[in-house]
Amino acid sequence: MGETGISSSTGYCKRLSDQLSHFLLSVLWLFRSSVIRPDTWPAPQWSFRSGAKLITLLALVLIAPVQAQNEPPNKAETSDSDLTMALLMADVLRAARSEIASQQPNINNALVGNKGLSGAVIIERILARLDEAGKPDPKQFSDGSRENNILNSQLAAIEEIIDENQILINKKGIGFKGFVPAVFAQLSNERFSEKMDQIAEIKVTAPIQLVRNRKARPDKWERSIIESKFLAADWSRGELYSELTTDENNNSAFRVMVPEYYGEACLACHGSPSGELDVTGYPKEGGELDDLGGAISVTLYK
Numbered sequence: 001m002g003e004t005g006i007s008s009s010t011g012y013c014k015r016l017s018d019q020l021s022h023f024l025l026s027v028l029w030l031f032r033s034s035v036i037r038p039d040t041w042p043a044p045q046w047s048f049r050s051g052a053k054l055i056t057l058l059a060l061v062l063i064a065p066v067q068a069q070n071e072p073p074n075k076a077e078t079s080d081s082d083l084t085m086a087l088l089m090a091d092v093l094r095a096a097r098s099e100i101a102s103q104q105p106n107i108n109n110a111l112v113g114n115k116g117l118s119g120a121v122i123i124e125r126i127l128a129r130l131d132e133a134g135k136p137d138p139k140q141f142s143d144g145s146r147e148n149n150i151l152n153s154q155l156a157a158i159e160e161i162i163d164e165n166q167i168l169i170n171k172k173g174i175g176f177k178g179f180v181p182a183v184f185a186q187l188s189n190e191r192f193s194e195k196m197d198q199i200a201e202i203k204v205t206a207p208i209q210l211v212r213n214r215k216a217r218p219d220k221w222e223r224s225i226i227e228s229k230f231l232a233a234d235w236s237r238g239e240l241y242s243e244l245t246t247d248e249n250n251n252s253a254f255r256v257m258v259p260e261y262y263g264e265a266c267l268a269c270h271g272s273p274s275g276e277l278d279v280t281g282y283p284k285e286g287g288e289l290d291d292l293g294g295a296i297s298v299t300l301y302k
């Protein structure tokens, strides 16, 4: 699985940056006759019209903070540490998938028995990947902290799934074993969510028409974010979405979605011709390079 760049902006930041760009545009608008169009240089004399523009501009500047305060409380209460942790969980998941992807030739080697890929070995390699990518260390949090609890559970879930699949991974005489990154990720995410019931969840979901595993179906909120944000023509590629909201059962939760796009490597299974079976036995979706393939969805219960 390839890595998609995570933009750090949230819906809330986007709105702030919209306000900022609105403000900058207003400044340009005010000075446009002198700055943008050199043919009118020197600047026109101060006039009633530019005075009115200045007053409008001041009003905009004064109104902006009021608008920011009027953000729905769900946005304002969202803490940075929740977002940081959600993104780190997504990073751990991606590093884990990438590690399994890079081990595919080894895992699918029919001639070798013991592959030396214990859960502990894979965890070490995941931590090294995160370190190389300049990501925060998921083990840095103090014992007993929420972060420590959640990230350790995520790593433990991954380690368990690898350990429980040793017989399959080490089976001599079979090449392709179906232990691909997506299957491994689905199993690890389910294990994590069991361990962290009502504390945290991580899931890889997809636009409804692309879903392969029924357990990966987007819930109502995920579906609305995929359809109204990630698939919208004006959504900037890679930008994540976060919101303090509720889950299906009305439990309050901080939720983050990170979009994922098909890279070349994904198309072997998710590309064309649509309907043809891929190596794992699923019909290909007819996806194209850079299409939205899915999203990582993280839920942190409040």
Ligand code: HEC
Pocket (backbone or CB within 6 Å): 001, 002, 180, 182, 183, 186, 204, 205, 206, 210, 211, 212, 213, 214, 216, 260, 261, 262, 263, 265, 266, 267, 268, 269, 270, 278, 279, 280, 282, 293, 294, 295
């Ligand atoms: C070897 C074939 C293969 C490759 C390559 C592959 N996938 Fe998948 N993908 C699968 C399978 C199989 C599943 C279903 C896993 C399961 O059963 O839970 C899946 C599931 C998914 C899902 C979860 C939703 C669902 O449909 O269940 C997403 C999102 C996804 N893949 C995106 C990608 C992206 C993005 C890439 C490239 C980085 C990629 N896949 C590469 C085979 C593949």
